[in-house]
Every structure is written in structure tokens, then in C-alpha cells.
Amino acid sequence: MKHLSLFFIILFSFSVSFAQNTQRSMQGQQATLKRMQNLYDSLSPMQKNIFMTEIKHIMDPEVTIVQPGRTDDDPPSDAIILFDGTDPNKEWQESGFGPDRKMTIKPAVTWIVKDGAIESSKGSGSLTTKRSFEDFQLHIEWKTPSLITGEGQGRGNSGIQIQGIYEIQILDSYNNRTYRNGQAAAVYMQHAPLVNVCRKPGEWQSFDIIYTAPRFKNDSTFFTPPRVTVFHNGVLVQNNVEIQGPTVSPGIPQYTIKAHGPGPISLQQHGNPVAFKNIWIREL
Numbered sequence: 051m052k053h054l055s056l057f058f059i060i061l062f063s064f065s066v067s068f069a070q071n072t073q074r075s076m077q078g079q080q081a082t083l084k085r086m087q088n089l090y091d092s093l094s095p096m097q098k099n100i101f102m103t104e105i106k107h108i109m110d111p112e113v114t115i116v117q118p119g120r121t122d123d124d125p126p127s128d129a130i131i132l133f134d135g136t137d138p139n140k141e142w143q144e145s146g147f148g149p150d151r152k153m154t155i156k157p158a159v160t161w162i163v164k165d166g167a168i169e170s171s172k173g174s175g176s177l178t179t180k181r182s183f184e185d186f187q188l189h190i191e192w193k194t195p196s197l198i199t200g201e202g203q204g205r206g207n208s209g210i211q212i213q214g215i216y217e218i219q220i221l222d223s224y225n226n227r228t229y230r231n232g233q234a235a236a237v238y239m240q241h242a243p244l245v246n247v248c249r250k251p252g253e254w255q256s257f258d259i260i261y262t263a264p265r266f267k268n269d270s271t272f273f274t275p276p277r278v279t280v281f282h283n284g285v286l287v288q289n290n291v292e293i294q295g296p297t298v299s300p301g302i303p304q305y306t307i308k309a310h311g312p313g314p315i316s317l318q319q320h321g322n323p324v325a326f327k328n329i330w331i332r333e334l
Contacts, residue, residue: 135166196252213313243287
């Protein structure tokens, strides 16, 4: 029984290490699991039976307690507030182009803040978070103009760029036909949404995005590709789909980029006055 008690102690230490370090490499996770398997294999049949009975009742480490928001749209206690309806300069910066056409960062955000929302203005650039992220849960609410102008991709066009590389499309897709992998909630040019749940122009809509960043091998090729799940207005529209490469238009996305780590979230300025509010993120 001493062997079994020792096993529980070692298993506990492995479990704590595994749970507290979710950002570790896949190779490291596999090595930990292999050591646990080898230790289990060393037990006698009776010890294995005792272990399999007891393992169902592991109490520690206790699951972290997070206070939920008042509603499902409100941020929980562990969320980072990216925009609360006030000063966008706390978390965002705006990109622009200098005389040499090279991208620069403007001294301050020029998007218009009104009634708790922020809206792109004529001549403004895209917004990018000052922070960088890897795996996350993102909540964002958006609204296309109530006055309908244009059609197809020219109507309420914007986008959420994940890690500055992969885009979830924002578009007025209410009675507005366009190519299926370019409508609202598409992984742009890659995956069409499962259904179209766009509200009427001028009505607030929401995205809840769960993103798992890619992991790379030492040679910069993918160990695991990025994956994303999207809820549009509470409806599942992207179900843990594999992102096939950086967003390109036109063309077929390919993984030709170098290995990358955490990256920012960007709100695209596409020439249409799209508004955003209640933006928060949880790092996973």
C-alpha cells in the first residue's frame, strides 16, 4: 500500500503541474502523461483496482471560482475589459499610413465614442489591442448602419482579426446575398457559417468567439493548427473548425507564415461605419 500511497502523491503533483500550466508545449504535456502511464503500469492488479475507484473522487486542486456577469453578455470576474464605453485609448491603438505608405500608429484613437459604443469614422484606421493574446474567449457586440447603402461586401463590412492574422467576418448579411464564405460570422474565405442569424441593420448583434492558437514544431511547421468556435447572437455558427491559414483575399489560404506567438485583436476599418460595444476577453 505504500507504493499506492506514493503513487497518489506523485499523481497529485503531476495533476497540479498539468492543470496550472495549460500554456505548456504539447510535447511537455505528452511527456507528463507518459510518466503517469508508466507509474500506473507498475502497480499490481489489486492496486490498480483501488486506484481506479479512488481516482473518481479527486478533490484537489479545487476548480477556480469565477463570478459570472449579471447576464450572459456581461463580463465575468476574470475578464479583461477591452472596451467599456469610455476611453478606447486604454486598451486600443489605431493604425494608419504615413506619406511613404508604411503603416504607422496614430497618437490617439480617432474613432467616435457615443452612447457607450465606438464607431469607425471617415479616414480612420483599424483598431488593434495593445495587448497580445493566445487562447481566449472573446465577447463583442456590433451593429451595422440602419441606413442601407451598398450591397454584397459593400454593406456594413468589417472584421475581427485574431492575432492579426485570421479574420472572422462582420457584414450586414440580412437579406444581402454574397459569397457564402464571406458573409457575417464566416472564417473569411475559409468556412461559411452553419446558419445565417443576422439581425436587421441597426440592431445590436453579438459574437462569442472561443479560439485555440496554433502550436508549432521547432521547424516552424504546425504541431496543431488554430481552431475557432463562434456563436452569433447566441447560435453556434462555427463548431471548432480548423483555420486553414492566414486570411487572404482572393486566393487559397496556406500556412506559409513563420511560427508566431501571442498576437493582438484587431477591428477592421473597411470604409463602412460599423459600431462596437461591450468588448471583453478571457485568457484561457
